[in-house]
Amino acid sequence: MQEQGISAGQGPTALVLLSGGQDSTTCLYWAIRRYGRQHVYAIGFDYGQRHVEELTCAQAICDGLGIPFAVLSLPAVNDLTENALTRADIAVDAQHDGNAPPNTLVEGRNLLFLTYAAIYAKARGIRVLVTGVSQADYSGYPDCRDIFIKSANVTLNLGLDNPFVIETPLMWRDKAQVWALAQELGALDVIKEKTLTCYNGVAGEGCGNCPACALRRRGYIEWRETCNRASATRHSG
Numbered sequence: 001m002q003e004q005g006i007s008a009g010q011g012p013t014a015l016v017l018l019s020g021g022q023d024s025t026t027c028l029y030w031a032i033r034r035y036g037r038q039h040v041y042a043i044g045f046d047y048g049q050r051h052v053e054e055l056t057c058a059q060a061i062c063d064g065l066g067i068p069f070a071v072l073s074l075p076a077v078n079d080l081t082e083n084a085l086t087r088a089d090i091a092v093d094a095q096h097d098g099n100a101p102p103n104t105l106v107e108g109r110n111l112l113f114l115t116y117a118a119i120y121a122k123a124r125g126i127r128v129l130v131t132g133v134s135q136a137d138y139s140g141y142p143d144c145r146d147i148f149i150k151s152a153n154v155t156l157n158l159g160l161d162n163p164f165v166i167e168t169p170l171m172w173r174d175k176a177q178v179w180a181l182a183q184e185l186g187a188l189d190v191i192k193e194k195t196l197t198c199y200n201g202v203a204g205e206g207c208g209n210c211p212a213c214a215l216r217r218r219g220y221i222e223w224r225e226t227c228n229r230a231s232a233t234r235h236s237g
Contacts, residue, residue, distance in 0.1 A: 014031045014034075014128040014130055018044050020057035022175075023134065024131075028062075029190075042067050043117055046073045050087075051198060054201075057195055077106065081106060083105055092104055092199045102139060118156045122160050128166075130169070131166065134170045134172075137219075175220070176219045176222035192205075
């Protein structure tokens with residue numbers, strides 16, 4: 001485990017599950033606004049993902065904001081399930097027909113992440129966990145749904161005998177609304193240029209071909225169109 005500047009007894013307020021992608025980075029800025037920079041910490045996971053460069057992006061973003069960032073290694077994930085995110089010999093499907101989970105689904109990933117994050121948080125007096133999952137744009141991943149998060153919250157509270165609160169600021173926001181929130185938080189340039197959402201490991205705008213890039217780009221276009229319409233309406237009035 002790599003860890004920076006976090007020690008038991010500090011009593012921080014919130015721990016953000018940070019991948020270095022668009023959604024989790026937006027959540028990092030959201031947590032800073034809500035709890036204050038000095039009460040926010042971040043944690044990432046190296047689970048053998050093909051786009052592991054996302055963690056380098058996460059570290060750079062945290063360094064720029066002065067947020068302590070820890071990375072936990074979870075190599076067993078690659079032994080548990082076959083999927084395009086952790087197996088180099090499985091190509092990422094460019095299209096997803098919606099009739100079956102996408103081949104980028106890492107079974108139980110968010111369940112594992114939340115469990116490890118909660119254990120880590122309890123040892124450091126952290127009660128709030130912040131994650132960027134979204135049911136509005138969940139892409140067929142069952143552990144991004146609101147019902148899962150509510151269930152996981154109860155289970156972690158019981159299993160660790162600790163009153164955790166799992167915050168999901170993006171749960172009901174589609175990608176266009178996530179872009180709007182990034183602008184509201186003053187994070188737009190960082191999200192556009194310094195995050196890594198692409199499954200093929202290309203930062204910024206990404207490869208343009210994988211499902212993650214398509215979703216991100218479509219949301220950006222929809223958000224810009226909404227901004228343009230709003231601007232035209234103001235000027236016409």
